[in-house]
Amino acid sequence: MTDTTSKPGQTEVWITGIGLATSLGEGLDANWTALQEKRINVDQTGFAPYIVHPLMPVSFDSQIPKKGDQRQMEAWQRIGTYAAGLALDSAGIKGNKDILSKIDMVVAAGGGERDLNVDTGVLTAEAKGANAPGFLNERLMSDLRPTLFLAQLSNLLAGNIAIVHGLGGTSRTFMGEEVAGADAARIALARIASGESDIALIGGSHNGERKDLMVLYEFGDFNLKDKFAPVWARKDHAGFALGSAGAFLVLESRAHAEARGAKPFAKLSSVVADLARRKHPGDMAATLEKLWAKLPRREGKGAIITGATGAEPATSEERGFLKGHAEFPVRSTGTMFGHTMETQFPLGLALAALSISRGALFPPNDSTGTEIEMQGAPTQIVVVGAGHWRGEGMALVEAVG
């Protein structure tokens, strides 16, 4: 078990900036309002029979002013670079060269956004008999855009954020689907709590409107098809609807934030993660239980925000785990935002911090009774992120006392 918890004598870590660009909108107010209104934005026809939560259109120019920069990126990088800019704005450090020159970045990323026309062109030509030994080489040499590679490389999300927003500290990119988002937060928290770092930008972005990704998840029959339903109502119709989103947070030591007069949304008290073997029923639930036990003692008014995917058997395992903690009202981000893979955990952290700062958990959006109303202001929210195939993460976000 690897875990990060602020220990006595270690510095407290605050969440001082949040940037969101999702299928529900851009910015904190738009997302909060949509959650209050239980709005869900799904496209059931564009990729039918598959369902996606498409990005609510944004004006990329406002955060990525140079068209040249926008052209160098594919959608997933533009969404992320945009959301990262919103987070820096939210923290009040956009353009602050002193801080941006030392900020530590930990990004959770996928990558590999492909040119479907090139792929289909090669395959259909081969189906029609093109079989010269160098056929693939020649087509790729002539058809691939030279800059596409840079739009596909996982670490070029961080690279683009650094270029567009002028970040000059350190930069690390974690891969590995859902849990990469938890590990990004875990490592950044550990570094700040131990004094290795003062301030960090963490998060991820995902373009769910991609058929090449759908092929990958269709290999495992993970895509939600035909009919949308809340995550908890998919037991007999399992799967996830991919979502587009960027979610970034600025984490900062309390001392660093106070010195510059920054106000916290909440504090990030602990992030833990593990890799259940998932060979037998109950393995994953047992690991979630172990992670839960690792979180600091919870005494306040608590809630859970989970990135449960709707994929089976993972979601049923998680439902079993949640039943053991029924006193904590649950919210599933997958229902409202779709499954945004590496971004789901940072999104959960963002919504937890937002809920704490606004003094209310957003309302339930579920037909099965798994999600119940919550009265009063939450002071502690546990963020849960269990991967559709592997990887489990958990975090505790708390009101600043």
Add this chain to the structure above:
Amino acid sequence: MTAPRDKLGRPVVVVTGMGIMTSLGAGKADNWAKLVAGESGIRTITRFPVDGLKTTMAGTVDFVSVDPFSSTGLSERMAEIVTQEALEQAGIGAKADFPGPLFLAVAPVEVEWPQRRELGRAVGAPDFTYDDLLRISGGGKYSAYHHRFMFGSVAAHLAETFGTKGSPISLSTACASGATSIQLGVEAIRRGETDAALCVATDGTVNPEALVRFSLLSALSTQNDPPQAASRPFSKNRDGFVMAEGAGALVLESYEAATARGARILGVIAGCGELTDSFHRTRSSPDGKPIIGCMNKTLADAGMTPDQIDHINAHGTATPENDKMEYNTTSAVFGDLISKIPVTSNKSMVGHTISAAGAVEAIFSLLTLEHQRIPPTINYETPDPTILFDVVGNKARDARVTAVMSNSFGFGGQNASLILTREPA
């Protein structure tokens, strides 16, 4: 050996096990013998047709079999073999029970052409769209490909095989990835989270599309004949890097834990540093400040001054821009000392192992410390007159080496450096 803590009061981090694989062969002994003999692992590619490619050679690892073949599968298999070698040397933990976390540098993963072509054939029609591919992908026939092409799949496999603890981290910082994996391990031990960490870096991505991608960015050497002479770091006639495969694994431990169990200490990770360059996606800031800052941060992290470094294991890719920039920045950090510090680039022989390079070269640096012998930079026939490094050209050199700086620079503004020493300072 003395203090279990460094000058900054942190646990000293030592290396107790190493495993390596490159196009030269498998294992430390074989690699080291060939490296100091100045042998090249670069050869004409036979894995797939090279017709129509501008670059037809690479440092492929062809002696490891993977079935069904995929670049990710090869990366995984190489990682497994080098980890086994490192664990046997370290003698730590029990079988399938490594007492610490895994930090894995691995190339970004995606569905590859053999699998894409299999789908294309399965459609069974001469004309089709991407939707047709999507339609036939489900139903369980290709479920193994889902697992294979998850970004986290290699790390999950290693974690399960070797019993590492907690959530394994898969990371990419482009050509600096291997160094970053070591840095993450060092930090975890220094914070006291663990007494041991397994740091692995692997890259098996010599495939047609990867070659084309780098070719289209004009990054690769096209001096195909003879392939052994293609990689020419610091030479006037260098024209790009040579793609290569390989893997490296290091068992890191706190000095205290290693000595308590009587482990043999192979070297010390005295310092690590990183600094982002926000100038351009593929080019370094013309003033070199981020790279200079990276090296200075690493010296400060090690609590050392430039005069204490007596060898530099260069990034040395043999691209026109990298080598020039590396000289300018290194000489800015080391000043007049630079003419007296022997510099070498392992990439002249093993090529550029991309995601693995930082770890592969850290291991070669540690072997350099062990053998007190610096491997050569081969193909150094026509020195670049503007690069005034003391290049260890063509023949290995015996030297007193107590501290090595190993540098890695990558696309996306990634810069990382390590300082490796024989004994704790």
